[in-house]
Amino acid sequence: MLNARSFIEHLRRLNYAQYAGVPCSFLKPFINYVIDDPSLDYVGATSEGEAVGFTLGAYLGGRKTVTMCQNSGLGNMVNPLTSLNHPFRVPTLLITTWRGQPGVDDEPQHVHMGHVTHRLLEAIEIPWLPFPSTEAEIPAVMAQVEASQQERQRPFALIMKKDTVAPHQLTRPPQVHRVKTATEFHPAAPPAGRLTRTQAIELILGELSGAEAIIATTGMTGRELFTAADRANQLYVVGGMGTASAIGFGVAHALPHQPVVVLDGDGAALMKLGNFATIGYYQPKNFLHIVLDNEVHDSTGGQQTSSPVTRFAAIAAATNYQNAHAADHADDVRTSLRHLRQTPGPSLLHIKIKPGSPKSIGRPTVPPHVVKERFMEFLRAHQPAPPPAA
Numbered sequence: 001m002l003n004a005r006s007f008i009e010h011l012r013r014l015n016y017a018q019y020a021g022v023p024c025s026f027l028k029p030f031i032n033y034v035i036d037d038p039s040l041d042y043v044g045a046t047s048e049g050e051a052v053g054f055t056l057g058a059y060l061g062g063r064k065t066v067t068m069c070q071n072s073g074l075g076n077m078v079n080p081l082t083s084l085n086h087p088f089r090v091p092t093l094l095i096t097t098w099r100g101q102p103g104v105d106d107e108p109q110h111v112h113m114g115h116v117t118h119r120l121l122e123a124i125e126i127p128w129l130p131f132p133s134t135e136a137e138i139p140a141v142m143a144q145v146e147a148s149q150q151e152r153q154r155p156f157a158l159i160m161k162k163d164t165v166a167p168h169q170l171t172r173p174p175q176v177h178r179v180k181t182a183t184e185f186h187p188a189a190p191p192a193g194r195l196t197r198t199q200a201i202e203l204i205l206g207e208l209s210g211a212e213a214i215i216a217t218t219g220m221t222g223r224e225l226f227t228a229a230d231r232a233n234q235l236y237v238v239g240g241m242g243t244a245s246a247i248g249f250g251v252a253h254a255l256p257h258q259p260v261v262v263l264d265g266d267g268a269a270l271m272k273l274g275n276f277a278t279i280g281y282y283q284p285k286n287f288l289h290i291v292l293d294n295e296v297h298d299s300t301g302g303q304q305t306s307s308p309v310t311r312f313a314a315i316a317a318a319t320n321y322q323n324a325h326a327a328d329h330a331d332d333v334r335t336s337l338r339h340l341r342q343t344p345g346p347s348l349l350h351i352k353i354k355p356g357s358p359k360s361i362g363r364p365t366v367p368p369h370v371v372k373e374r375f376m377e378f379l380r381a382h383q384p385a386p387p388p389a390a
């Protein structure tokens with residue numbers, strides 16, 4: 001058995017600075033140790049896919065990351081791991097438990113995943129090793145993890161068996177920050193009077209200073225943003241639908257002085273509504289979430305979403321965002337943006353738009369890993385200089 005402290009201190013020496021995940025009872029002593037240590041930064045996610053998006057954003061903001069889950073949650077991670085970490089070339093140290101290990105008595109729901117866990121990781125080309133079971137094993141295991149992540153720029157998994165880590169009781173009280181959300185709702189424009197996505201994006205870009213990190217959701221939004229102007233401060237979330245807000249939160253959390261704007265879609269926001277709750281709980285002040293809501297999955301042919309009956313600003317208010325606006329007319333959108341840019345967040349602006357895109361719309365021609373490099377360079381260049389050494 002191993003003490004969580006030995007492993008964590010080894011990770012600290014290797015500069016791991018951001019932890020996130022969803023718990024598992026096998027992971028309990030380890031995750032509880034991480035949560036309890038005030039010098040460690042842990043973000044509890046609502047789903048394992050959100051955790052992957054969050055650590056991807058934190059990586060973009062310059063942090064080495066650890067993403068933790070139960071192996072049943074690996075299924076929730078497969079989409080962002082394959083569609084984002086792979087093309088963007090973003091590593092994370094993935095710690096997954098091994099529920100349902102063959103030969104070890106476990107619940108029926110874990111048996112099949114326990115049987116296929118290693119093959120699932122192999123199928124998505126994530127190299128793995130057993131989580132170290134003694135302190136003596138830590139340096140060699142982590143040397144392999146580091147070498148692989150450096151060479152491949154992709155995640156590496158450690159698989160933790162039952163009773164690997166010595167018990168640790170959770171003592172830290174939850175850090176709750178309740179806000180009274182400032183809300184502003186403007187009556188919806190009739191569909192014919194709504195902005196197109198192109199007009200909405202142009203209006204938003206016109207109100208921003210250029211110093212914001214802009215993260216655009218999957219499909220036409222990223223493509224339209226790229227077509228409007230391809231800039232280093234923009235990240236096109238080409239896959240991992242629903243993850244843009246988690247990535248934006250990761251960047252905002254790692255770089256609290258960096259303004260972050262997420263351009264979300266209604267379908268994407270609905271796919272990972274849990275992200276709202278995490279953002280409302282952790283309160284990134286530098287985070288502005290804009291939902292461009294055309295009430296359809298426009299990018300895949302215009303199939304209706306459930307957003308005609310979804311009030312995103314009300315959801316943001318109910319999940320503890322500081323500000324929640326809904327505005328559809330161009331003037332109201334502009335007024336909201338001017339206010340929200342100057343006001344501490346997290347903030348949400350819900351804009352009803354028309355479906356459809358211009359026929360001539362392009363696609364990002366810059367490969368995702370190059371977009372990532374440019375974006376990280378932009379973030380590095382825009383951070384306040386560290387204070388001079390005494």
Ligand SMILES: Cc1ncc(C[n+]2csc(CCOP(=O)(O)OP(=O)(O)O)c2C)c(N)n1
Nearest residue numbers: 218219241265266267268296297298299300
């Ligand atoms: C996990 C996942 N499921 C489905 C898709 C296919 N897909 C790409 S964009 C899109 C529609 C997104 O809808 P919305 O967020 O409302 O944006 P819009 O297309 O209307 O701009 C879908 C279903 C995907 N890329 N990833």
